Amino acid sequence: MRRTFSAMLTAVTVCMVCSATGQAAPIFLDYGDFDSRLGELAASAGIAAFTSSEIDTIKANIKSDLDAIYADFDATFVETDPGGVAVIDFGLTAAPGALGEADAIDFGNQVAADLARVFSANFDFIIESAEPRATQIDELSAALAGTAAHELAHNLGLRHHDAYGDLTYTGGDIATGGAQNAYIIATGSTGLNETGRETLREFTDHSKVKLSFAAGFNAVLPTTITEVADVASTIAAATAAAAVTLDPLTAVARSAVNILGEISTSGDSDIFRLELTAGTTLTADVNNDFGSGFPSGFSNGNTELRIYNPSGVMVASSLRSGYSASTYGNTPASGDGFDPAVYNVPIDTTGNWFVQVLGESGVTGDYQLLLHADTLTSTTVVPEPSSMALLGIGLMSAGAWRRRRQRKEQNQTDSAA
Structure with missing residues (x-):
């Protein structure tokens, strides 16, 4: 051609x-209305409301998990908005069952300020009332961090089928044995269950390759x-x-x-x-x-x-x-x-x-x-x-990738299904 x-x-x-080369931009963790969403979650789960100290612990756990999940990249997560950067918003609402949503499948991170949404109030299914409070907090933190990492990864170019990227697939259908659900980009349609969401997951090697091409995310x-x-x-x-x-x-x-x-x-x-x-x-x-x-x-x-x-x-x-x-x-x-x-x-x-x-x-x-x-x-x-x-700057320029996909469809929406 x-x-x-x-x-x-x-x-x-x-x-x-x-x-x-250059300094990678930070990712802003937006906790506006997060307290309200956690209040709604606690009411739905039938447990006592989270205290300010417990909410601070959840925030600290989320950041720690995100740091661990993205440790191989030049990712910095901050709680003060520097403006013009990628955002993960934990305070938005959505219909029950929806856990998160990303702006787009943006391979190469063509738009640096994409928004990732985590619908925190809808994570009541994570809470088991008979468990110790500390366990509830740990499992909820892991689930919120996993969805945050997942939606951010969509905005950096990953798709759900990248969860299968460490398998050997040459054509024809294969039985995976559920191996795909050990990874961040797995979702309800890949078979990810509650236990998987409560576990600190990682990226496939294939996902790490794709994330390496995200402009503004890597130095x-x-x-x-x-x-x-x-x-x-x-x-x-x-x-x-x-x-x-x-x-x-x-x-x-x-x-x-x-x-x-x-x-x-x-x-x-x-x-x-x-x-x-x-x-x-x-x-x-x-x-x-x-x-x-x-x-x-x-x-x-x-x-x-x-x-x-x-x-x-x-x-x-x-x-x-x-x-x-x-x-x-x-x-x-x-x-x-x-x-x-x-x-x-x-x-x-x-x-x-x-x-x-x-x-x-x-x-x-x-x-x-x-x-x-x-x-x-x-x-x-x-x-x-x-x-x-x-390309001397190693980027996918707008001139070359003329019609960037910017969609909000089911493939960017994570649910418990």
């Missing part, structure tokens, strides 16, 4: 290897490259082109790159070559931007993702990232965007591996392709001549 970003590139320095960003001319549409052409390589990350033992591409014509195909080492794994995750709705009979986000080994044999593919509790794959009815992803594809042969993004007939639009692996034969970024350019 061919696209031109001349206006963008004149405003951005092009270099061979570079990242964005240093990994590399993002942008397609500026034709990309190979066949394996033969991709073999002759320079490999796309990955940069090592600091938050997790993976190397990664994000590619801004475009399905510019009906049925367009982009194939990228990677030099990979046997014994490692490869994850490929597509984030589409094709607007709302799907063509008739097509409900996968409008692209197909395929992985080919050095012999040109397709070893993994995905039409959509669907899930239904402890089943993950193409066919489950649940999902949050349906963009395709394959997790931890085993690399059994050292050599050239190929990742294809294939557009649906009649559909065009931008996409992002996130690639990460354990190790590579090289960590030097070598853009394909005349077809790739590194």
Whole structure:
């Protein structure tokens, strides 16, 4: 596919290897009306109202848990609003059953001041009246902190199916055994229960990779490259082109790159070559931007993702990232965007591996392709001549990611269901 970003590139320095640096912005913990919400929670749960000292303890516990959950990143949580930063609001109300809501799935954190909402009054189901008061406070604190971390993660680009990101999925449906619910981005539809919400959870390695690309959230960003001319549409052409390589990350033992591409014509195909080492794994995750709705009979986000080994044999593919509790794959009815992803594809042969993004007939639009692996034969970024350019600031600029998704839908709403 061919696209031109001349206006963008004149405003951005092009270099061979570079990242964005700077001070990460804090996240404001807004406790306005939090006392009132906890009062409503206590009344619903049939327990004594929380004292000022107990509320201070809950706040301190929430901050401690958030610090632990986001310890691998440059995240600072503050209770004084500096203005113009991401906010987690604990004082808002919603219908019973709703636990939290995020502004958007904002991969790359295009909008720095997104709002994450925690509907604190609706956590009465966490309270068991027979438990000691200290246990009630600890479990409630963990549940509130987990939902806060979850909604913030949506605003930084995570989706519910990222909870399955540490599994090995190459295509077809798999039984997870519930492993996904050990992670922050799990939710009611993945099978997360009350006990899981009361437990300090963490992020999958895949989630950590995605969070590493959040602008304003990390002092240093990994590399993002942008397609500026034709990309190979066949394996033969991709073999002759320079490999796309990955940069090592600091938050997790993976190397990664994000590619801004475009399905510019009906049925367009982009194939990228990677030099990979046997014994490692490869994850490929597509984030589409094709607007709302799907063509008739097509409900996968409008692209197909395929992985080919050095012999040109397709070893993994995905039409959509669907899930239904402890089943993950193409066919489950649940999902949050349906963009395709394959997790931890085993690399059994050292050599050239190929990742294809294939557009649906009649559909065009931008996409992002996130690639990460354990190790590579090289960590030097070598853009394909005349077809790739590194963004000097390592960001997904508004010019490249033209139609940023900003939705408030079920996939951004966490519930106890």
